[in-house]
Amino acid sequence: AQSVTQLDSQVPVFEEAPVELRCNYSSSVSVYLFWYVQYPNQGLQLLLKYLSGSTLVKGINGFEAEFNKSQTSFHLRKPSVHISDTAEYFCAVSVFSGGYQKVTFGTGTKLQVIP
Amino acid sequence: DVKVTQSSRYLVKRTGEKVFLECVQDMDHENMFWYRQDPGLGLRLIYFSYDVKMKEKGDIPEGYSVSREKKERFSLILESASTNQTSMYLCASSSDPRVRGYTFGSGTRLTVV
Numbered sequence: 001a002q003s004v005t006q007l008d009s010q011v012p013v014f015e016e017a018p019v020e021l022r023c024n025y026s027s028s029v030s031v032y033l034f035w036y037v038q039y040p041n042q043g044l045q046l047l048l049k050y051l052s053g054s055t056l057v058k059g060i061n062g063f064e065a066e067f068n069k070s071q072t073s074f075h076l077r078k079p080s081v082h083i084s085d086t087a088e089y090f091c092a093v094s095v096f097s098g099g100y101q102k103v104t105f106g107t108g109t110k111l112q113v114i115p
Numbered sequence: 116d117v118k119v120t121q122s123s124r125y126l127v128k129r130t131g132e133k134v135f136l137e138c139v140q141d142m143d144h145e146n147m148f149w150y151r152q153d154p155g156l157g158l159r160l161i162y163f164s165y166d167v168k169m170k171e172k173g174d175i176p177e178g179y180s181v182s183r184e185k186k187e188r189f190s191l192i193l194e195s196a197s198t199n200q201t202s203m204y205l206c207a208s209s210s211d212p213r214v215r216g217y218t219f220g221s222g223t224r225l226t227v228v
Contacts, residue, residue: 009155034216043119043205043219044158051214090157094213100163100171101212105150107157 002027002095006106013081014114021076021109023065023091032094033074035065038108039087047089050074061085086113118142119220121206127226134193136223138206146212147189149173149181152203152222164189196227 005024013019025031032051036044048059055067065076074091091106122137140147146165150158150173160173162181170181178200182190189208193200203224207217 032213036216036219041221043221044207044217045219046216049214049216092216096213100165103160103212103217105158107155 002029002031002093002097002102002104004091004093004104004106006091006109008109009107010110010112012112012114015083016080018079019077019081019085019111021089021091021111023074023076023106025072025074025091025093027072027093027095029095029097033065033067034092034094034103035059035063035074035076036090036092036105037061037087038090044090047076081111081113083113083115085111087111119206119208119218121204121220121223123223124221125224125226127228128193128196130197130227132193132196132227134196134225134227136191136193136204136206136225138189138191138208138220139187140189140208140218141187142208142210142218143186144208144210144218145186146209147183148207148209148217149179149189149191150205150207151175152205158205161191193225196225198227201225201227 034049035047038044050067058064088108094103119140148163149161164183180192206220
């Protein structure tokens with residue numbers, strides 16, 4: 001069975017500083033990887049995804065993530081955060097299991113951008 | 116703009132009531148999902164459906180059932196609501212979860228008293 005670990009439940013960072021949100025996964029088969037963002041009182045929105053090819057993927061709102069197969073990681077980064085980036089971020093892994101595409105989410109990381 | 120619409124933003128129900136949570140998507144997606152979101156636990160899959168009249172149990176189906184009579188509508192049913200079902204419920208749909216990810220609704224925050 002696959003699993004996703006987001007080690008940091010909360011990450012405070014000053015405005016215009018860089019940020020990295022960590023995600024590690026475990027799976028015995030090939031995976032597809034996603035990051036979602038949830039703004040207060042809203043549903044989740046897809047930020048970016050890794051399917052294959054280049055290990056550095058770019059998403060919306062200036063975010064990017066790097067897939068590292070040897071370290072089974074998919075960390076999310078932004079070089080300079082804005083107040084509007086304050087939200088909860090979820091990493092997710094998708095594998096084919098039991099005849100279906102099964103998606104497992106991490107427990108989320110709350111990013112708090114401090115003015 | 117494509118949409119997944121959940122009929123209620125907030126609901127308060129009494130213990131033992133039968134509760135219906137409705138979800139409608141306008142993207143002609145085959146795949147629809149119900150998750151519950153709880154602090155510190157992330158999203159947990161309750162049920163999903165890959166076609167009309169088809170349903171599959173997710174990781175935490177106990178106490179829930181679903182209905183999918185039409186392609187665009189996926190309903191979650193709490194047969195007899197209990198206080199431990201107080202949660203945020205998120206509906207999602209996708210044409211291909213493997214490569215396209217999900218489109219989520221805004222969620223229904225259910226409180227059972």
